Structures are given as structure tokens and as C-alpha cells.
Amino acid sequence: MSIGLLLITLFIILFGAEAFTNALEHLGARLKISEGVTGSIFAAVGTALPETIVPVVAVLAGRSEGAHIGEEVGVGAIIGAPMMLSTLTLFLMAVFAAHKRGWGGEFRPERTGLQRDLSWFLAAFGLSAIAIFVPHQAGLVRGLFAFSLVLMYFVYLMLTIRASAKLVVDGHGTEADHPLYVTRIGLPENLATIIFQLAIGLMLIVLGAKGFVLGVEELSAWINVPVLVLSLLIVPVATELPEKINSILWIRRRRDTLAFGNITGAMVFQGSLLPALGIMLTPWEPRPEVLLGMGLTLFASSYLFIMLWRGHLRPWHLAVNGLCYLTFFLTLTW
Numbered sequence: 001m002s003i004g005l006l007l008i009t010l011f012i013i014l015f016g017a018e019a020f021t022n023a024l025e026h027l028g029a030r031l032k033i034s035e036g037v038t039g040s041i042f043a044a045v046g047t048a049l050p051e052t053i054v055p056v057v058a059v060l061a062g063r064s065e066g067a068h069i070g071e072e073v074g075v076g077a078i079i080g081a082p083m084m085l086s087t088l089t090l091f092l093m094a095v096f097a098a099h100k101r102g103w104g105g106e107f108r109p110e111r112t113g114l115q116r117d118l119s120w121f122l123a124a125f126g127l128s129a130i131a132i133f134v135p136h137q138a139g140l141v142r143g144l145f146a147f148s149l150v151l152m153y154f155v156y157l158m159l160t161i162r163a164s165a166k167l168v169v170d171g172h173g174t175e176a177d178h179p180l181y182v183t184r185i186g187l188p189e190n191l192a193t194i195i196f197q198l199a200i201g202l203m204l205i206v207l208g209a210k211g212f213v214l215g216v217e218e219l220s221a222w223i224n225v226p227v228l229v230l231s232l233l234i235v236p237v238a239t240e241l242p243e244k245i246n247s248i249l250w251i252r253r254r255r256d257t258l259a260f261g262n263i264t265g266a267m268v269f270q271g272s273l274l275p276a277l278g279i280m281l282t283p284w285e286p287r288p289e290v291l292l293g294m295g296l297t298l299f300a301s302s303y304l305f306i307m308l309w310r311g312h313l314r315p316w317h318l319a320v321n322g323l324c325y326l327t328f329f330l331t332l333t334w
Contacts, residue, residue, distance in 0.1 A: 005215035006234075009208040016204025017245045019181055023197035025258075026180050030191060044243075044265030071282045076231020078278040079293045082125060082270045083328065084236035085263050086300040089244050091322030093259060094315035097251045103316040109256040111308055113160070117264035118305040120156045121271045122298065124149055128275035129294045132286050142284070146276040153272040160265075229332050232289055267301065292331060300324045 097105065131145040180189045182197045212235070219225075219234070243266050250259035278284050300321045307313050 003215075003219065005211060006219065009211040009215060012204050012208035012211070014245060016201045016208060018201075018249075019197055020201030020205065021246045021249060022178060022181050023194050023201060025178075026189070026194050027191075027198065030194065044262055044267075044269050072226075072228040073231045073235060075278060075282050075284070075290065076228050077235045078270075078274045078282075079290050079297075080232045080236035081240060081274060082121070082267050082301075083232075083293045083297045084240045084325070085243060085267050085270070086297050086304070087321045087325035087328070089240060089247065089263060090300075090304065090318045091325065092244060093247050093251050093263070094318035094322075096248050098315040100252065100254075101315070104314055107256050107260070107313045107315070108254075109260045109313075113257070114260050114264050115305065115308055116156075116160065117261070117268050118301055118308070120152065121264065121267045122301055122305065124152050124268065125271035125275070125294070125298060125301070127152075128271065128279070129298065131275070131279050132284055132290065132294070134284075136283050136285065142279050146279045149272040149276040149279075153268065156268055156272075228287070228289060232293060233329065233332060289332060293328060296324045296328050 094103075097107065127145065127149060131142065134141050134145065136142070180194060180197060182193050183189050187193045187196075243262055247259040247262050250256075250262065275284075303320055304318075307317050
């Protein structure tokens with residue numbers, strides 16, 4: 001039953017992500033905003049809803065049942081989300097890009113936005129890593145860490161939106177490649193129908209994520225694997241599926257700015273707001289699995305930042321990110 005539930009919810013998330021991506025391209029084109037803003041903010045926040053909802057639902061459900069299962073799933077989802085994006089998701093995107101342009105082909109995203117995203121992510125997630133050593137009893141200090149992370153994200157939003165106008169003038173405006181899906185059932189294409197399709201996509205993503213939490217709990221009991229380990233490895237597969245699918249779809253269409261911006265923007269969201277939730281709602285303590293995940297995430301993100309700064313990013317460069325995830329997986333399952 002648990003495996004069937006996982007597969008059904010994965011399909012729901014996949015279907016919702018496709019509808020969401022399509023509507024988002026049309027929204028960005030209609031609002032005349034840059035691809036960087038569309039990917040880093042709109043797509044990132046929208047597709048990050050599953051990994052936001054999963055820990056909240058899991059923690060609250062765990063508290064109501066008087067168990068620690070919810071906190072385990074919550075921490076796993078929070079730490080595993082940026083870990084998955086900065087390692088496996090980037091590597092999968094490179095694999096699909098290499099299929100069309102070769103492993104030596106060049107990615108051509110708008111670099112300033114990606115470097116801005118990664119700078120903010122490294123600062124926020126680094127702060128989250130420091131907070132993990134603050135005792136749970138020091139509520140005021142932990143609260144200050146959480147508040148700082150939330151504040152950092154909103155400053156990042158303002159700076160990203162401010163940079164949008166110049167990028168549109170420079171030719172980085174958002175364009176829609178395919179008709180809005182709801183027009184196939186006879187609806188006109190306007191702002192209302194775009195928002196309607198966005199809402200349907202997000203609703204499916206959230207419902208799929210909620211069902212996935214139940215599936216993980218059932219699977220954990222069935223195969224007798226610790227919930228935290230299973231949550232670090234399995235939960236991000238589902239909650240990051242929208243970002244994976246969106247970025248793979250965009251990279252295959254050579255929309256590199258949207259593809260990378262979707263990932264790095266989601267990483268900023270996940271490296272600031274989600275750890276703020278973890279600091280306030282979970283023990284947020286330095287367990288070996290958590291420290292390994294955070295360390296590899298910071299390493300993989302720093303590596304991507306350096307490669308972008310050097311000027312040329314090719315698919316084979318992201319094999320390092322794939323090796324980071326392989327190291328994480330083997331360490332937890334060995």
C-alpha cells in the first residue's frame with residue numbers, strides 16, 4: 001500500500017508541475033518580467049511549496065500524535081531539499097543537456113542572477129548550519145537566527161525584482177513556448193485563466209506532497225529503516241520533483257536561465273525560510289546525517305558558484321555535484 005501511495009502521489013506532483021510550469025511562462029511573458037525573476041522567484045516559490053508543506057504537516061501531525069516521527073520527517077525534508085537540488089538535480093539536468101548538446105557543450109544562463117542566488121543561499125544556509133549548534137533551550141537565540149533567515153529572504157526578493165527591468169531590456173524577458181493548457185478545453189488565454197491554471201498546478205503539488213508524507217511513514221515501518229534516514233533520501237525525491245521536471249523541461253528547450261534560476265531560486269527559499277521553520281519547530285540538532293547533508297550541500301553549491309565565476313559551465317562540470325549525492329546516499333545506506 002505504501003509503495004502504491006508513493007507512486008500515485010509522485011504522478012500527481014509530476015502532473016501539477018507540468019501545468020504550473022506552462023502557466024508560469026505565460027504569466028512571466030504577460031507581466032514582462034525577466035526569465036531570472038520568473039525562475040528564481042515565481043517558479044522557485046511555487047515549486048518549493050511541497051517541501052514547505054511537508055515539514056509543516058509532518059511536524060504538526062507528529063506533535064498531535066505525541067511522537068517524534070513528524071519531527072524526523074520534517075528535518076529530513078528541510079535538509080534534504082537543498083541537498084537534492086544542489087547535487088542530484090543539477091547532475092540530472094546536465095545529463096539531459098548533454099543528450100542534446102554533448103558533455104562538452106556550454107550552458108548559457110544569465111550569470112549575474114545565478115551568482116546572486118548562490119551568494120544568498122550560501123550565506124543563509126551557512127547561518128542555518130551555525131544555528132544547528134545552538135541548544136534547544138536557548139529559545140531567544142534560536143528565534144533571532146530564524147528571524148534573520150526570514151529577513152534575508154525578503155531582502156533577496158527586493159534585490160532580484162529590482163534587477164528585472166534591466167534584464168528584460170537586455171533581451172532576457174520570459175517567453176512562452178507552448179499554448180496555455182486550459183485553452184485546449186475552450187477557455188480564453190488571459191490573466192484570470194493563467195492564475196486558474198497556476199492554482200490547479202499548485203493544488204496538485206500540495207496534495208501530492210501531503211499524501212507522500214503518509215507513504216513515507218508507512219514505508220519506514222514496513223522496511224524498518226529510521227524515519228530520518230528515509231526522509232533525507234526519499235522525501236526530497238518527491239518534494240523536489242517539480243524543480244527537477246521544470247528544469248529538465250526548460251534545459252531541453254535551451255532555456256538555461258529559467259532552468260538554473262528555478263533551481264538556485266528554490267535553493268535560496270529552502271536555505272532561508274525552511275531552516276527558519278526547522279529552528280523553531282524541531283530540535284534542529286547536530287546529528288551525523290544532518291551534518292553530512294549540510295556539509296555536502298554547502299560544498300556542491302560553492303563549487304557551482306566558482307564554476308559560474310570562472311565563466312564557462314559545461315554539463316561534465318556538474319558530474320562533481322552528482323558524486324556529492326552518491327557520497328551522501330552510500331554513506332546513509334552502507
